[in-house]
Amino acid sequence: MPKCIFCMIANKEIPSDIVYEDDQILAFRDLEPQAPVHVLIVPKKHIASLDNMTQEDQALLGYLMYKVPDIAKELELVNGYRLVNNCGEDGMQTVHHLHFHLLGKRKMTWPPG
Ligand code: 5GP
Ligand code: ZN
Secondary structure (H helix, E strand, C coil): CCCCHHHHHHCCCCCCCEEEECCCEEEEECCCCCCCEEEEEEECCCCCCHHHCCHHHHHHHHHHHHHHHHHHHHCCCCCCCEEECCCCCCCCCCCCCCCEEEEECCCCCCCCC
């Protein structure tokens, strides 16, 4: 099985533009940004998707959510932002390591495509 690309990023086996890191989570800029600020926030632990999290991941994902406003503040998203998770086939998830898109510095539209 090919190695997970976000695990490789978390392990610094491939480079990325990191904007926040601690022992549990990593935030790095998306390769194909869909907004002036487009960052992916991931747990360092490999969890394939929201559907694959277990009870023991509750604290980790609660911690990740708790850090979102801090990361947004660091990126100067003073006017708000959008946090997106694509889950599974219908969600159009393409990388199977749980991640949240943090998008900002432009007005978003609704509904999403
Ligand atoms: P998904 O479609 O799974 O929700 O989002 C995957 C995201 O990962 C996409 O926005 C894509 O541009 C981004 N991405 C894919 N490969 C890489 C990579 O190697 N480095 C970075 N920084 N982003 C990536
Ligand atoms: Zn992974």
